[in-house]
Amino acid sequence: MTDGVAFGRVKVGAWVVVERRADAFNGSQEAPNPLQEKTSITVPLLTFDVKVTDRFGFQAGTTIPDVTRTAVVSRPTGTLNFRENFRGVGDSSLLAWYRLGKVKGWNTMVNFGASIPTGKTETPRFRPELQDGNLVPMSRLQRGSGTADPLLGVNFDRRIRQGTIVSFASVAARLPFYENGTGLRTGTSSEVNVGLAREAFTHNIVAIGRLGWLHRHQDVFQGTPVLVGGDWLYFTPGATIQIVKGVNIQTDVKIPIYRRLANMQLDSRAVFQVGVSREF
Numbered sequence: 001m002t003d004g005v006a007f008g009r010v011k012v013g014a015w016v017v018v019e020r021r022a023d024a025f026n027g028s029q030e031a032p033n034p035l036q037e038k039t040s041i042t043v044p045l046l047t048f049d050v051k052v053t054d055r056f057g058f059q060a061g062t063t064i065p066d067v068t069r070t071a072v073v074s075r076p077t078g079t080l081n082f083r084e085n086f087r088g089v090g091d092s093s094l095l096a097w098y099r100l101g102k103v104k105g106w107n108t109m110v111n112f113g114a115s116i117p118t119g120k121t122e123t124p125r126f127r128p129e130l131q132d133g134n135l136v137p138m139s140r141l142q143r144g145s146g147t148a149d150p151l152l153g154v155n156f157d158r159r160i161r162q163g164t165i166v167s168f169a170s171v172a173a174r175l176p177f178y179e180n181g182t183g184l185r186t187g188t189s190s191e192v193n194v195g196l197a198r199e200a201f202t203h204n205i206v207a208i209g210r211l212g213w214l215h216r217h218q219d220v221f222q223g224t225p226v227l228v229g230g231d232w233l234y235f236t237p238g239a240t241i242q243i244v245k246g247v248n249i250q251t252d253v254k255i256p257i258y259r260r261l262a263n264m265q266l267d268s269r270a271v272f273q274v275g276v277s278r279e280f
């Protein structure tokens with residue numbers, strides 16, 4: 001790209017991420033789920049991107065999670081259908097991005113910013129609400145972290161095969177460094193992705209394939225590791241479809257091809273995402 005000024009360029013997006021955690025894993029192996037526990041996660045995400053120049057801009061985003069946890073407990077007095085739910089505004093993010101000069105055909109963009117603790121937090125509790133053997137060690141679900149955490153990322157892309165294919169790679173990290181007011185510290189997370197994108201059938205459709213590695217430390221509450229952490233290797237096929245100029249629909253599915261959890265936990269077979277963006 002050139003260094004020309006493009007004031008007023010704005011892109012807004014609305015996305016939905018859907019995940020259903022119904023299978024138990026101990027490390028990399030499947031494990032029993034005696035209480036038939038399930039965690040259903042639906043997270044709408046709103047984004048707002050302002051392109052100040054061709055090289056520099058800002059992006060803001062906020063989440064609105066809806067999470068439901070269920071279980072079935074058989075007791076001598078009868079069956080208990082356990083259920084807890086939360087929904088509402090979660091944490092937000094504010095990032096600045098800067099596009100560096102092209103080096104040997106590669107475009108490089110760096111982004112940096114912070115997560116904003118707009119989501120509600122509550123003091124974790126460890127009183128067993130089900131019975132021994134439940135797979136969720138912290139019973140109270142959280143909408144937000146309660147901390148402002150640094151966010152860092154680098155993205156690379158390059159056209160190959162006479163410009164018909166775009167190869168890309170990215171590295172991103174969230175780096176919490178202090179506890180919130182209830183004594184909970186969010187685990188550090190990092191993600192690396194590589195992939196290819198190519199037009200399919202028509203220039204309005206771009207097929208995307210991505211391989212990604214995600215590492216996440218467990219959250220820590222007053223020195224005790226809680227909730228899920230570990231390593232995942234994902235294969236993510238997807239596509240972007242241009243409906244009209246400036247309006248795109250994107251969809252993909254993250255499929256874990258390997259996982260190694262830090263403790264026995266529920267996990268999902270796939271994570272689905274669909275969204276629409278409009279550039280003005």
